[in-house]
């Protein structure tokens with residue numbers, strides 16, 4: 001039976017054989033983080049949405065290896081529960097509303113066009129490194145108003161954090177701690193500056209919400225929130241763009257359909273979220289003794305909910321391992337669910353739609369390069385994307 005270990009090379013290469021094999025048991029031990037994996041679609045729907053499944057690591061088994069990592073990582077609302085979660089999410093959700101994302105669209109489009117302008121007019125190219133990875137990094141740097149001269153450092157801190165967070169061998173390494181310290185120090189300085197020099201930029205708007213009354217945002221809460229954004233919004237969106245390009249190039253009939261009718265691009269992106277989701281799972285904590293797939297689960301147990309299993313469940317999707325844009329029915333939990341449903345879902349979808357539309361407009365004849373190692377998967381536990389994707393542009 002395939003090993004279900006988040007850092008196992010076979011799992012990193014392709015997690016779906018292991019997911020399909022373990023799906024019938026529904027619950028298997030999480031050897032990397034402590035707690036269990038949940039793979040059954042009905043139980044996943046329940047766990048993601050059930051408000052009695054919580055997120056604050058203070059409520060989790062203190063001996064589980066991931067508890068210490070998440071306590072130290074400062075992941076803000078990701079690993080917070082109501083009423084604190086409700087209060088902070090409520091204060092910042094307007095920054096991610098469909099209206100706000102619409103305002104950002106012209107800038108996203110300019111970024112995507114400028115990134116395309118940097119590419120050659122034809123020939124062989126790594127589209128993951130030169131395009132898919134580039135756009136979300138610039139969009140989030142713009143969103144957080146990172147100064148031009150600090151963007152290279154910011155990129156390194158953000159990527160080191162997200163690439164190592166769920167990796168059992170690296171998430172307590174000095175490199176991870178150093179990147180976390182640097183990113184936090186950067187945002188601490190920015191928040192202090194906005195206290196001294198108020199402004200209407202994002203950090204200025206958040207600082208304006210701070211105060212002494214109950215319900216006001218606290219300074220450390222803003223810093224945690226800002227700290228979470230690069231990890232949440234960069235690699236996930238880069239992987240959505242890269243995985244969609246890869247899926248289209250490896251399913252030429254689907255590519256042809258999208259090039260002929262670009263209004264299908266949003267459907268292609270939804271199909272990627274089902275078929276090759278960038279985030280494989282979400283974390284929850286059981287707080288009352290319960291049963292999952294017939295197994296007793298004690299309070300404090302971490303449940304790593306394998307949301308990727310729903311998208312490939314053959315009971316929900318005929319021929320689940322096929323990328324097919326015009327599916328009559330599609331269900332996925334690529335953005336999680338319940339009270340923690342991804343705040344950046346509109347933004348991620350908008351970036352991916354814009355990137356794909358402009359890429360296919362500029363290079364309608366794009367195809368997968370020939371040869372070995374043209375598509376190289378990332379080795380980032382918890383996420384699924386491509387480090388390299390060689391394409392022929394013309």
Ligand code: HEM
Nearest residue numbers: 077078232233236237279282335336337340342343344348
């Ligand atoms: C396509 C790209 C993206 C994917 C696949 C994705 C996926 C996810 C997932 C799986 C969760 C956990 C939900 C849960 O626990 O139920 C989440 C939460 C979150 N995401 Fe995203 N995300 C994406 C883009 C973004 C972007 C662009 C941002 C912001 C810049 C963002 C910000 C957040 C935040 C703040 C949360 C925590 C919400 C909460 O706990 O209340 N995400 N995302």
